[in-house]
Amino acid sequence: MLVNSRHQLAVGCEVPPGEPQQSGATQQEAGPSSKLPTFAHPSEREFAQILDFYGVKWQYEPRSFPLRWEEGRVIEMLTPDFYLPELDLYIELTTLKQSLVTEKNRKLRRLRELYPDVNIKLLYRRDYHRLLAKYGFGPLAQAEVTGIDRVLFTTRQVQQRVGELGRQISLDYKDTKPVLVGVLRGVLCFMSDLMREISLPVEVDMMSISRYNGGGHGVHITKDLDLEIAQRDVILVEDIVDSGMTLNYLLGHLRAKGPASLEICALLDKRARRLVDIPIKYIGFEVPDEFVVGYGLDYLEKYRNLPFIGALKPESRE
Numbered sequence: 001m002l003v004n005s006r007h008q009l010a011v012g013c014e015v016p017p018g019e020p021q022q023s024g025a026t027q028q029e030a031g032p033s034s035k036l037p038t039f040a041h042p043s044e045r046e047f048a049q050i051l052d053f054y055g056v057k058w059q060y061e062p063r064s065f066p067l068r069w070e071e072g073r074v075i076e077m078l079t080p081d082f083y084l085p086e087l088d089l090y091i092e093l094t095t096l097k098q099s100l101v102t103e104k105n106r107k108l109r110r111l112r113e114l115y116p117d118v119n120i121k122l123l124y125r126r127d128y129h130r131l132l133a134k135y136g137f138g139p140l141a142q143a144e145v146t147g148i149d150r151v152l153f154t155t156r157q158v159q160q161r162v163g164e165l166g167r168q169i170s171l172d173y174k175d176t177k178p179v180l181v182g183v184l185r186g187v188l189c190f191m192s193d194l195m196r197e198i199s200l201p202v203e204v205d206m207m208s209i210s211r212y213n214g215g216g217h218g219v220h221i222t223k224d225l226d227l228e229i230a231q232r233d234v235i236l237v238e239d240i241v242d243s244g245m246t247l248n249y250l251l252g253h254l255r256a257k258g259p260a261s262l263e264i265c266a267l268l269d270k271r272a273r274r275l276v277d278i279p280i281k282y283i284g285f286e287v288p289d290e291f292v293v294g295y296g297l298d299y300l301e302k303y304r305n306l307p308f309i310g311a312l313k314p315e316s317r318e
């Protein structure tokens with residue numbers, strides 16, 4: 001969020017084009033930290049807490065990017081809200097109404113033109129509300145669900161694609177005995193079908209992790225693996241990858257156990273919403289930026305047992 005006072009301060013300071021500024025006073029040690037900075041908006045605080053929960057390091061407004069100059073003076077700049085150093089990603093969080101973000105978009109385009117190497121992502125109010133709703137917060141969390149808007153993938157399409165994934169894995173892991181690791185509970189249907197499509201002597205294990213609930217405790221494993229995976233070929237099986245923060249954490253946890261190899265197989269990829277970009281070797285389907293349910297995936301524990309994958313009615317989520 002571009003804080004007005006800072007904008008005013010920026011006017012008149014002399015910065016050569018192409019040189020981002022360190023805004024020293026607001027530079028923050030990378031999180032997680034118990035001492036939170038003074039955020040300009042409550043949404044920024046909540047976002048910082050979610051990042052902390054998933055162990056994603058962040059800095060608050062560490063840099064300002066001059067965007068326009070007049071007679072050598074900076075007359076416009078943008079100070080992205082967050083920088084995630086491990087991901088080399090800036091995040092600008094806007095809680096403005098969708099109709100009011102044109103100006104913000106213009107600034108972002110300008111920033112990308114001037115600083116093409118800078119990786120920046122704009123989280124709109126809608127994105128932010130969806131992020132919160134996933135953890136049971138915000139205006140969308142209590143939304144009344146009126147049903148399924150439409151079928152995205154029929155039972156038949158799902159079975160066919162899972163068959164393809166199983167055959168591909170069987171080829172890639174020929175002569176090995178991979179361990180399939182699933183994350184409860186959304187992966188139940190996918191795992192049970194996928195394992196039967198793999199013509200190798202696989203082993204299967206399940207784990208479960210805590211979800212962000214607004215509290216300060218970080219993510220942790222609530223059910224760890226029973227099998228030993230050191231020196232084993234591990235395939236982490238997920239229902240859907242959204243922001244990627246769950247997967248990012250799980251990968252770190254599994255890597256520490258010293259597997260011979262570690263790949264990801266995700267049924268659904270909601271790529272538009274990715275914050276932590278993780279290479280996924282096997283993807284069933286890409287899905288649009290909508291809340292999807294069925295075939296194991298739930299909305300507040302409902303719809304898991306639908307045999308197809310569908311999108312919820314938009315009005316039920318907004």
Ligand code: IMP
Nearest residue numbers: 240241242243244245246291292297298
């Ligand atoms: P991430 O950490 O943001 O990538 O979130 C991944 C987890 O959020 C998944 O394992 C799901 O449990 C849940 N999730 C994300 N998007 C959806 C959706 O559209 N439908 C149901 N669950 C979802």
Ligand code: MG
Nearest residue numbers: 001002040081
């Ligand atoms: Mg701000």
